[in-house]
Amino acid sequence: xxxxxxxxxxxxxxxxxxxxxxxxxxxxxxxxxxxxxxxxxxxxxxxxxxxxxxxxxxxxxxxxxxxxxxxxxxxxxxxxxxxxxxxxxxxxxxxxxxxxxxxxxxxxxxxxxxxxxxxxxxxxxxxxxxxxxxxxxxxxxxxxxxxxxxxxxxxxxxxxxxxxxxxxxxxxxxxxxxxxxxxxxxxxxxxxxxxxxxxxxxxxxxxxxxxxxxxxxxxxxxxxxxxxxxxxxxxxxxxxxxxxxxxxxxxxxxxxxxxxxxxxxxxxxxxxxxxxxxxxxxxxxxxxxxxxxxxxxxxxxxxxxxxxxxxxxxxxxxxxxxxxxxxxxxxxxxxxxxxxxxxxxxxxxxxxx
Numbered sequence: 001x002x003x004x005x006x007x008x009x010x011x012x013x014x015x016x017x018x019x020x021x022x023x024x025x026x027x028x029x030x031x032x033x034x035x036x037x038x039x040x041x042x043x044x045x046x047x048x049x050x051x052x053x054x055x056x057x058x059x060x061x062x063x064x065x066x067x068x069x070x071x072x073x074x075x076x077x078x079x080x081x082x083x084x085x086x087x088x089x090x091x092x093x094x095x096x097x098x099x100x101x102x103x104x105x106x107x108x109x110x111x112x113x114x115x116x117x118x119x120x121x122x123x124x125x126x127x128x129x130x131x132x133x134x135x136x137x138x139x140x141x142x143x144x145x146x147x148x149x150x151x152x153x154x155x156x157x158x159x160x161x162x163x164x165x166x167x168x169x170x171x172x173x174x175x176x177x178x179x180x181x182x183x184x185x186x187x188x189x190x191x192x193x194x195x196x197x198x199x200x201x202x203x204x205x206x207x208x209x210x211x212x213x214x215x216x217x218x219x220x221x222x223x224x225x226x227x228x229x230x231x232x233x234x235x236x237x238x239x240x241x242x243x244x245x246x247x248x249x250x251x252x253x254x255x256x257x258x259x260x261x262x263x264x265x266x267x268x269x270x271x272x273x274x275x276x277x278x279x280x281x282x283x284x285x286x287x288x289x290x291x292x293x294x295x296x297x298x299x300x301x302x303x304x305x306x307x308x309x310x311x312x313x314x315x316x317x318x319x320x321x322x323x324x325x326x327x328x329x330x331x332x333x334x335x336x337x338x339x340x341x342x343x344x345x346x347x348x349x350x351x352x353x
Contacts, residue, residue: 016337020334020337020338023330023334026311026315027311029314029315030310030311030312030313030314030315031310031311031314032314033314033315034309034310034311034312034313034314035314036314037313037314039313040309045306046187047188048305048306048309049302049305049306050187050189050190050193050197051193051305052298052301052302052303052304052305052306053193053197053298053301053302054192054193054196054197054262054301055262055301055304055305056281056297056298056299056300056301056302056304057196057197057199057200057201057258057297057298057301058196058200058255058258058259058262058274058297058301059274059277059278059280059281059296059297059300059301060200060204060278060281060293060294060295060296060297060298060301061200061203061204061251061252061254061255061258061297062080062081062084062251062252062255062274062275062278062281062297063278063279063281063282063285063293063294063296063297064203064204064207064248064251064290064293064294065077065080065083065084065127065248065249065251065252065278066080066248066278066279066282066287066293067282067285067287067288067289067290067292067293068207068211068220068244068247068248068251068290069244069245069248070282070287070288071220071224071287071288071289072220072223072224072240072241072244073135073139073241074143075135075143075146075147075150076147076150076279077130077135077150077245077248078147078150078151078154078275078279079130079134079150079151079153079154079157080127080248080252080275080278081154081271081272081274081275081276081278082126082153082154082157082158082161082271082275083123083126083127083130083157083248083249083252083253083271084123084252084253084255084256084259084270084271084274084275084278085157085158085161085256085266085268085269085270085271086122086123086126086157086161086253086256087118087119087120087122087123087252087253087254087256087257088119088172088253088256088257088259088260088266088270089161089165089170089256089266089267089268089270090118090119090122090165091115091116091118091119091122091256091257091260092170092171092172092260092266093165093170094114094115094118095111095115095172095173096173098111098114098115099173104173104175105175105176105177108175108176108177108178111175112175112257115257116253116254116257119253119254119256119257120249120250120253120254121253122253123249123250123252123253123256124246124247124249124250124253125249126157126249127245127246127248127249127252128242128245128246128249130153130245131241131242131245132242134149134150134153135149135150136238136241158268158269158271158272159268161268162268165268167267167268168267169265169266169267170265170266170267171264171265171266172260172261172264172265172266173264174264175261177191178191178192178195178261179191182194192261192262193262195258195261196258196261196262199254199258200255200258200294200297203251203254203255204290204291204294207247207251207290208290208291210247211290216240216243219235219236219240220240220244222235223235223237223240223241224288256271259274273325276328276329277300277304277325277328278297279332280296280300280328280329280331280332280335281293281296281297281299281300282296282342283296283332283335283336283340283342284296284299284300284331284332284335284342284343285297285299285342285343285344286341286342286343286344287342289342289344291344292342292343292344295343295344296342296343299343300328300331303327303328303331304324304325304327304328305324307324307327308320308321308322308323308324308327309321311327
């Protein structure tokens with residue numbers, strides 16, 4: 001038995017575990033050192049958690065697009081970050097027009113609905129065209145081919161929007177009604193953060209309801225299990241896949257508007273970092289699992305918000321918040337190494353791996 005154990009453990013396994021233990025030790029040491037300093041009050045930690053939940057809600061909605069497409073095609077749509085970018089970047093021009101017409105702050109609910117509808121429509125349209133033009137002809141190709149195509153489509157969309165809208169930053173007007181904060185007992189939460197958290201939760205519930213409780217959702221799950229058998233049972237596989245891309249695009253478009261509500265600037269490169277983090281969230285929660293993607297987004301957002309101050313401040317690292325992106329990528333690496341199926345994901349059968 002000892003010999004079998006030695007055969008299973010390789011040198012690379014030892015190195016990986018050693019690195020993991022070293023990072024775990026640094027996290028524990030940094031956390032204890034930070035808490036001993038007493039630099040942050042409980043109110044500050046609560047503010048950081050709320051900020052993380054708002055940011056995590058955006059990651060979660062983008063991650064839903066990744067997880068829906070992966071669940072039905074077993075491919076990662078790396079152009080999804082540009083689907084996320086296209087909606088709010090286009091809607092910013094509509095928002096400016098509404099400001100000039102005096103509608104933006106006079107009818108805030110109508111204005112918000114209009115920009116949400118436009119962003120969702122643009123992102124859904126681009127997602128549909130991606131599937132129809134770039135991915136459908138390659139459906140039977142080796143897996144590496146659609147992956148490379150997705151990366152190429154990502155660059156194509158980035159520089160197409162740069163050419164159409166310019167390379168500069170496009171300011172997104174703020175709604176007067178969303179300035180300030182709401183008070184819940186002793187908790188103060190910015191109105192923008194509350195809207196983002198509630199909007200992300202509502203969108204997740206809508207998508208989950210579609211996938212689990214509608215006829216189309218049953219078709220999606222059938223196509224995900226076996227496309228050939230689903231087609232024999234009368235399911236239009238191409239239509240089901242196209243609508244799945246449209247749903248993922250709509251989720252990304254809504255996420256884009258929520259993003260510019262928090263950070264009121266749009267530009268052609270705005271989808272790259274949130275897209276990578278959303279992919280991390282999808283993997284963390286269990287890619288292919290809708291609640292898992294949402295949970296992964298929230299966890300990642302909170303860790304990114306709280307982690308730099310909690311893990312790094314106590315070790316005397318200057319400006320620890322500038323290292324917040326490192327946390328996301330370390331999480332991605334370790335999830336891929338130690339639990340590729342994610343928190344709520346199940347290990348796939350060998351035929352689907």
